[in-house]
């Protein structure tokens with residue numbers, strides 16, 4: 001099963017600002033990039049204006065392998081329990097990627113009843129519209 005959208009309801013879009021622009025530029029190019037502090041090397045997600053460890057404002061974008069494991073999840077089973085623009089059932093997951101940060105996204109290809117904490121997953125990119133690509137995760141090697 002693949003996540004489906006209701007074409008009659010607008011898809012929620014990310015709010016893009018100067019701090020996360022690089023992340024969303026990468027997504028549009030089907031690349032996962034993660035913010036990294038240029039001074040102390042801390043890998044940071046969500047993107048932000050300042051390193052939480054050393055308070056540096058010098059940041060860069062580093063490519064991610066895009067692999068990780070499911071850290072937490074929520075299954076939306078009933079249509080009226082989730083966002084009406086997405087057809088239930090679907091899963092919202094927090095994935096801990098190899099680089100050590102956690103990313104919130106949807107699962108692309110896993111039945112909600114098959115979702116388990118610790119399941120290995122990898123990034124994929126869903127071109128929702130001409131001007132909208134969203135990062136999602138799918139079972140590793142699927």
Ligand SMILES: [Zn+2]
Nearest residue numbers: 037040051054
């Ligand atoms: Zn730092």
